[in-house]
Amino acid sequence: MKTKIKELRKMHKLSQEELALLVGTTRQTITSIEVGKYTASLTLAYKIAHYFGLTIEEVFDFSEMNEEE
Amino acid sequence: MEEFRKKIKVNRILFMVFILFAVAFSIYNVFFISSTNGGSFDDGTVAGFQLGLILGLGFISALQFVRLSKALKDEKKLKILYNELHDERMILIRSKAGMPMLIITSIIMIVAAVIAGYFNITVFRTLVAAAAVQLVIGAAVKIYCLKTM
Numbered sequence: 312m313k314t315k316i317k318e319l320r321k322m323h324k325l326s327q328e329e330l331a332l333l334v335g336t337t338r339q340t341i342t343s344i345e346v347g348k349y350t351a352s353l354t355l356a357y358k359i360a361h362y363f364g365l366t367i368e369e370v371f372d373f374s375e376m377n378e379e380e
Numbered sequence: 381m382e383e384f385r386k387k388i389k390v391n392r393i394l395f396m397v398f399i400l401f402a403v404a405f406s407i408y409n410v411f412f413i414s415s416t417n418g419g420s421f422d423d424g425t426v427a428g429f430q431l432g433l434i435l436g437l438g439f440i441s442a443l444q445f446v447r448l449s450k451a452l453k454d455e456k457k458l459k460i461l462y463n464e465l466h467d468e469r470m471i472l473i474r475s476k477a478g479m480p481m482l483i484i485t486s487i488i489m490i491v492a493a494v495i496a497g498y499f500n501i502t503v504f505r506t507l508v509a510a511a512a513v514q515l516v517i518g519a520a521v522k523i524y525c526l527k528t529m
Binding site for chain 1: 456459460462463464466467468469470526528529
């Protein structure tokens with residue numbers, strides 16, 4: 312799944328480790344989500360979106376899922 | 381986080397107890413068992429395996445003890461440790477690799493192997509080999525999942 316986490320991180324001048332610490336996960340998980348290897352759970356997606364002050368749909372791209380349907 | 385801190389303190393004490401046990405067992409094994417045993421190859425194999433196993437686990441316990449001690453002194457390290465242990469991706473990977481049941485069954489098999497070793501060396505070797513293969517497969521699956529997830 313594509314996400315805007317990398318762009319948002321850069322906008323907020325945050326490293327992966329800092330974001331991981333803020334949302335209660337590990338740097339490796341943030342890396343995996345950014346490269347699309349791992350899909351975050353609803354809880355983690357909410358925490359990330361909430362940290363950036365956005366909705367889940369604004370951070371995570373669900374268009375591929377909609378195409379599959 | 382206070383609950384987690386308490387849990388880490390308890391774990392640190394358990395690691396310390398195991399380190400002391402490993403040291404005491406090693407001293408006993410080196411100075412008392414080998415001198416009185418001195419017997420067959422099979423006896424040496426089981427005793428040597430026991431000593432190696434306890435020393436190896438003692439070494440791992442020492443590393444964990446240092447890691448936990450460092451985390452308890454630094455709030456950021458404690459938070460990182462908490463996140464590592466409660467990370468959803470790692471929990472998923474561990475579950476795909478069959479943890480913690482794989483570790484539990486391996487420990488049971490190794491304990492059974494050590495006991496069986498005093499009666500039948502073939503059973504000892506079979507159980508140790510089975511436990512080793514089981515652990516290697518678990519580790520391989522975990523590494524694969526870490527790379528692909």
